[in-house]
Amino acid sequence: MEFATYKSDVWGREVIRGVSWDLLWLVVVAAFLIIAGHAIYEAAQKRGDKPSSDGARVTRHEMIDRVSHWLMAASMIALLITGIFPIIGIEFAWLELHWIAGILLTVIVVLHILRSILAKKLADMWISGGDLKEPFEESQKPGKYSLAQKSMHASVTVLTALVIVSGILMFMVIDSPWWERSNLLTEASLGWVFLIHGLSTLALVGVICMHIYFALRPEKLFYTRSMIKGWISKEELDANHDTERWTPDETS
Amino acid sequence: MASFDVMPDVQLYQPTELDDALNLAEKFGDSGWLVGGGQDTYGWLKDRAKNPQAMIELNGIEALHGIRETDDGIEIGATTKLREIIRDERITRDYSLLSDAAGRVASPQIRNVGTLGGNLSQDTRCWYYRRGLDCYRAGGNTCYANGPESMNREHAVLGASRCVAVSPSDTATALVALEAIMIATSVDGVREIPAEDFFVGPDTHITQMTALDANEVLTAVRIPSKWAGKRFYFEKVADRDVWDFALVSVAVAMSMDGDTISDSRFVCGGVACVPHRLTQVENAARGKSLSDESADAVAALASQGTKPLNYNHFKLPLMENLVRRAMRG
Numbered sequence: 100m101e102f103a104t105y106k107s108d109v110w111g112r113e114v115i116r117g118v119s120w121d122l123l124w125l126v127v128v129a130a131f132l133i134i135a136g137h138a139i140y141e142a143a144q145k146r147g148d149k150p151s152s153d154g155a156r157v158t159r160h161e162m163i164d165r166v167s168h169w170l171m172a173a174s175m176i177a178l179l180i181t182g183i184f185p186i187i188g189i190e191f192a193w194l195e196l197h198w199i200a201g202i203l204l205t206v207i208v209v210l211h212i213l214r215s216i217l218a219k220k221l222a223d224m225w226i227s228g229g230d231l232k233e234p235f236e237e238s239q240k241p242g243k244y245s246l247a248q249k250s251m252h253a254s255v256t257v258l259t260a261l262v263i264v265s266g267i268l269m270f271m272v273i274d275s276p277w278w279e280r281s282n283l284l285t286e287a288s289l290g291w292v293f294l295i296h297g298l299s300t301l302a303l304v305g306v307i308c309m310h311i312y313f314a315l316r317p318e319k320l321f322y323t324r325s326m327i328k329g330w331i332s333k334e335e336l337d338a339n340h341d342t343e344r345w346t347p348d349e350t351s
Numbered sequence: 352m353a354s355f356d357v358m359p360d361v362q363l364y365q366p367t368e369l370d371d372a373l374n375l376a377e378k379f380g381d382s383g384w385l386v387g388g389g390q391d392t393y394g395w396l397k398d399r400a401k402n403p404q405a406m407i408e409l410n411g412i413e414a415l416h417g418i419r420e421t422d423d424g425i426e427i428g429a430t431t432k433l434r435e436i437i438r439d440e441r442i443t444r445d446y447s448l449l450s451d452a453a454g455r456v457a458s459p460q461i462r463n464v465g466t467l468g469g470n471l472s473q474d475t476r477c478w479y480y481r482r483g484l485d486c487y488r489a490g491g492n493t494c495y496a497n498g499p500e501s502m503n504r505e506h507a508v509l510g511a512s513r514c515v516a517v518s519p520s521d522t523a524t525a526l527v528a529l530e531a532i533m534i535a536t537s538v539d540g541v542r543e544i545p546a547e548d549f550f551v552g553p554d555t556h557i558t559q560m561t562a563l564d565a566n567e568v569l570t571a572v573r574i575p576s577k578w579a580g581k582r583f584y585f586e587k588v589a590d591r592d593v594w595d596f597a598l599v600s601v602a603v604a605m606s607m608d609g610d611t612i613s614d615s616r617f618v619c620g621g622v623a624c625v626p627h628r629l630t631q632v633e634n635a636a637r638g639k640s641l642s643d644e645s646a647d648a649v650a651a652l653a654s655q656g657t658k659p660l661n662y663n664h665f666k667l668p669l670m671e672n673l674v675r676r677a678m679r680g
Contacts, residue, residue, distance in 0.1 A: 106491050
């Protein structure tokens with residue numbers, strides 16, 4: 100299985116064309132195996148009762164963050180559908196939909212970064228030394244976000260940055276309503292951009308599969324509910340978080 | 352790019368039964384190459400720009416040849432030669448738009464061997480693509496014809512999406528105007544595809560010109576009687592009178608109610624990756640008579656929505672003038 104595909108440029112030199120999309124199946128199969136393995140492992144574990152969602156509630160996600168998350172998710176799904184479906188043989192006029200979704204994602208990401216800076220939320224997602232103890236010490240509870248959640252966020256951040264930057268470069272070499280295509284990049288550089296866009300897309304497919312899987316796991320469903328309704332119960336907070344590291348406001 | 356005087360090593364199959372051809376098309380898929388008259392085949396192969404594993408020659412299949420009457424019009428076998436179409440009495444009487452278009456294909460020698468199916472299924476003439484460059488259409492990641500310094504005099508002014516190549520077929524415009532149905536056959540069965548949907552643009556299918564799947568054979572073209580005996584107009588503008596592809600062409604079918612146009616189909620060739628319907632012109636022409644005044648009134652609509660490249664702005668007045676000439680009466 101090839102990692103990249105190659106072509107001859109206009110001068111007959113071999114240059115990278117882009118990613119080998121055969122890797123897509125590798126990513127899908129690998130994600131399926133990891134998910135299946137984890138599901139079997141978890142099914143074999145004896146877990147105590149889930150904390151109740153009744154009683155007092157605390158705020159986990161404000162409305163603006165929830166809207167931002169779901170808009171980001173929608174644009175990401177739209178990008179994956181418009182980008183990958185034609186590759187697997189479901190053909191339609193995808194290009195305009197793809198860059199429109201890409202612009203939407205870019206705007207949301209920029210707003211998300213601005214909000215994180217202005218609302219001083221960057222530290223919430225920063226992976227500290229204390230977080231690294233979590234997998235090894237059962238008594239070590241996370242603050243607002245667990246190491247797994249922070250790692251997921253860090254992966255999505257890096258990969259999204261790569262697809263956005265490479266996507267913007269690719270967007271600049273096709274006609275758009277605002278400019279005519281340019282020869283900004285040499286064929287060799289363009290091949291690298293296509294390769295980075297493709298590889299980060301493939302990695303995102305895997306990461307998003309994991310994200311959706313963990314969001315739907317029974318013991319994690321309260322986090323998904325909090326991304327919809329904004330709250331978790333006080334009991335869920337106490338059972339899963341160190342309230343000295345994260346002290347959320349109570350809500351009704 | 353290397354150019355050779357000899358053919359590459361390629362398996363040649365010459366089935367005499369349609370089922371055998373369909374099985375071969377199924378077996379080879381993308382690595383097979385269907386051959387009719389071969390006029391868009393041998394150049395590709397000799398230039399080594401396309402390297403099929405097998406050629407499946409269709410000329411020996413009787414069922415694919417000939418012009419037949421149907422309950423509602425005529426059916427033309429895919430391997431029917433263009434010369435036969437030009438000389439067929441029924442076609443020249445009832446569907447002269449097609450015979451006029453076929454009569455402007457290439458040269459007499461090519462029309463003697465070229466088939467209707469081949470003319471419809473031929474690949475684009477973009478010289479960057481045919482040179483063997485790895486452009487979008489060849490599965491690559493760029494278009495050499497749409498750069499700031501590209502030579503794109505013959506390319507699209509409409510419907511481009513990354514690739515700016517145009518459909519080169521003269522008979523395609525006529526068949527879209529006549530609302531023909533393409534019969535695509537495979538081992539899985541028969542598909543009837545309206546001519547307008549048979550030709551596909553780069554926004555959906557950037558590496559192919561038609562809706563044919565790799566295992567399908569274009570077996571026939573059915574022309575319904577709807578436009579039989581109506582008023583037709585075909586004109587093709589090319590750099591040379593013979594052996595050249597259209598810079599712009601127009602195929603028009605008009606249904607007249609007395610002196611006025613009650614219905615019409617205006618189709619432009621050489622301006623987009625598919626035969627381009629001029630629907631605004633059709634709407635504007637309805638209820639008008641054939642005259643210089645009417646022609647002037649609708650002609651400007653022909654080029655609406657166009658987006659010319661560096662070197663093909665000349666196609667816009669050509670489109671307008673061809674529509675004007677069709678409407679003059």
